[in-house]
Amino acid sequence: MKYWSALLHSLLIVGMAAALSCCCGPVAQPAHPGAVQGWAPPNKRNGYLNVLRVIFLLIAASAITAVGQERGKAYDGAWWSTATEDSRLGWLAGYIYCATSKVGNKELGLISWYTLEPEVTKFYSDNPNESKRPISDVVAQIIARPAMRALMNERAKDKGGEPHRHFFDGEYWRQGLPDEREGFIQGYLACYGELKTRTARFSKPYSWYVSEISKWFGVKEDDPAEIDSKRESVEIATVLFKF
Numbered sequence: 001m002k003y004w005s006a007l008l009h010s011l012l013i014v015g016m017a018a019a020l021s022c023c024c025g026p027v028a029q030p031a032h033p034g035a036v037q038g039w040a041p042p043n044k045r046n047g048y049l050n051v052l053r054v055i056f057l058l059i060a061a062s063a064i065t066a067v068g069q070e071r072g073k074a075y076d077g078a079w080w081s082t083a084t085e086d087s088r089l090g091w092l093a094g095y096i097y098c099a100t101s102k103v104g105n106k107e108l109g110l111i112s113w114y115t116l117e118p119e120v121t122k123f124y125s126d127n128p129n130e131s132k133r134p135i136s137d138v139v140a141q142i143i144a145r146p147a148m149r150a151l152m153n154e155r156a157k158d159k160g161g162e163p164h165r166h167f168f169d170g171e172y173w174r175q176g177l178p179d180e181r182e183g184f185i186q187g188y189l190a191c192y193g194e195l196k197t198r199t200a201r202f203s204k205p206y207s208w209y210v211s212e213i214s215k216w217f218g219v220k221e222d223d224p225a226e227i228d229s230k231r232e233s234v235e236i237a238t239v240l241f242k243f
Contacts, residue, residue, distance in 0.1 A: 075091065075136070075186070076133055076134050076135060077124040077128075077131035077133060077135075078131050078132065080121070081124060083183065085117070086177045086178075086180040087186075088117050088120070088183065089113050089117050090176065090179065090180035090181060090184040090187065091135070091184070091186050092113035092117060092120070092135075093113045093180075093184055093187065094187030094188035094189075094190075094191070095135075095136065096109070096111075096113060096187075097187075097236070098187070099191050102191065102192060103195070107143065107152060108143070110156055111143060111155075116143075119142045120139065123138050136191070168236045169232065169233050169235050170219070170228070170234055170236075170239075173213065173214070173217055173219060174217065174225075174226075174227045174232070175224075178210075181214070182207060184236070188240070189206075199241075202243075213236065213239050217231055217232065217234075218231065
């Protein structure tokens with residue numbers, strides 16, 4: 001992806017330079033223009049149009065590259081170390097939501113993202129050589145620990161053997177902070193992207209989905225209590241798949 005992006009940008013820059021030279025560079029003229037049959041002054045308007053076309057293509061390429069890089073983002077220790085705590089919590093919540101509802105990994109419903117966040121942070125801190133290890137792999141290793149299994153089994157007993165169902169709906173979305181909401185979408189789509197069969201394609205920036213979901217729920221940044229009461233019980237995934 002990075003190779004083709006760089007190549008595309010290089011070609012466009014060369015094209016822009018060529019277009020600029022056509023419209024702005026000196027044009028060779030005959031010594032006596034009037035004596036040459038059919039000669040006419042060069043049309044610089046076409047050169048300007050070529051420049052505009054190249055600029056447009058360059059802007060479009062930059063936008064496509066930015067979205068592509070965001071889509072291909074590696075969620076590993078490097079990402080974790082630069083993310084805010086709210087982003088981390090949101091990522092884990094979104095990942096758990098997808099894993100339990102789409103993948104069928106019900107045991108993740110027995111653990112809270114608030115329990116996992118400090119454990120994942122400690123893992124990357126204690127193992128700097130594992131910075132490229134995916135967060136999902138680290139989570140799987142953490143929940144396999146005897147102490148964590150005991151905690152999850154205890155919670156399963158409290159729920160009559162059934163995993164705890166997290167209600168990721170409009171009310172949950174309303175209470176989330178901006179970083180947490182974007183992290184939630186990132187975590188959910190990171191899990192969704194691992195599915196062999198997918199029914200939807202998400203190509204826009206994460207921030208765009210966050211904004212559209214907030215609008216759909218009637219959630220406003222300047223009024224945290226605001227929400228459309230008729231939509232607050234709808235699951236976040238249901239809204240996400242509308243876009």
